[in-house]
Amino acid sequence: MMNPQWLTSFSMLSETGSFTHTAERLGITQSAVSQHVRQLESQFGPLVLRNKRPLELTPSGQALLVYCQEINQADMRLQLRLSESETTRGEISLISPGSVGLRLYPLLLSLQEKYPDLAVRHRFAPDSEVMDAVLHNRYELGFITQKPEDKRLVAEKFTAEPLELVVPAGQTVDRWEDLERMGFIDHPDGQAMATRLLSRNFPGNAGVRNLPQHGFSNQISLILEPVSRGLGFTVLPQFARLAWPDQQTISAIACPVPVTDTIWLIHRAEWPLSKRSEQAISYLRGHFG
Known part of the structure; x- marks a missing residue:
């Protein structure tokens, strides 16, 4: 079985197209990212065209990226099945633009104060990064200002701003x-x-x-x-x-x-939301009206 950290570094590298940006995102050194990719290339051959800017994947790299995505999806489905009945414990992960995030994050912290076994993970990001993060299962919930056309996403009107x-x-x-x-x-x-x-x-x-x-x-x-x-x-x-x-x-x-802009709530269409995320959404809607 391949080292999960190697796969995480490779997946992030395929997203950022940069060893430097990958290291910054993962909080590790650039040399560690390079080492992880070299370990994978020792098994599968060249995965990345390093002379391109941004970096490009070889056919082997594309195949490995699909494998990484399948693992992530399976992991998400397993986590949801194991924790779907939990409404007051576990992680609530969401990503949003800055303005609405300034309103969302304090509200979710108040919910966490009520249920200390919850963990709130929130990232501020532009619309394009929000959609990509939800599509690649890095965050369960996303908030964006433009309704997505991607059929893999469920989009619901959340509020107006x-x-x-x-x-x-x-x-x-x-x-x-x-x-x-x-x-x-x-x-x-x-x-x-x-x-x-x-x-x-x-x-x-x-x-x-x-x-x-x-x-x-x-x-x-x-x-x-x-x-x-x-x-x-x-x-x-x-x-x-x-x-x-x-x-x-x-x-x-x-x-x-x-x-006035409409704020859309998005999540993946392939599986239901966790019970704690459903509760969090209901809680947030009560504060946004």
Whole structure:
């Protein structure tokens, strides 16, 4: 039987296409990843084309990847069968974008406080990574902002989340010039979100890219820090704004033309959810309305 750690390293390598990124994801050294792959190649021959960027799998590598996926699926089915009756113990694993995650994670920790034998494993990630993680059984539950087309996934409407124009406390926005005066605090989805919201509420404007850029942060929990200090405005999903600890330092401007995203709950279609995940979903729905 092959070493499970070797297979885990190989599976992650096939996903990331990089020895460095694989080592970072798994929390091991790059040399350990290389050693694991070499051990497998000693049995099956070349598995990876190392001169490609990103790395590519050989036909043998593709066959081994299918084998790894089959093992993961069998392991997931076994875990579900052994623990499906458990509602207050075991792991609840979910992956979500940052904004809704800021709302989900504290709620699940409250559930864990009630049932200490539960373990919550939550990862923040963009939609594409959420779908991939659920499809490859790394997380049982996922939350995304775009309904997936993949038939292997079940998608249910979970809640709605509006985009918000957030400015420093005391500021008002009546014209495009008010936004130019304040300047824009950008983030990884900032340009796209701001374009969607502002183009509908300030038609004919010069565009977000022409606004003065007064900052950037890729940490969802820190994007509002410069806004709270009066350094600019931003556009964020509502849950990110509500998670800010000092609401008195910021203000959400009501826009005449709202823009609202649907948050979809996804999971694999091939097997039922564990009982504890069903309970967690019911608990969360009660808090989102």
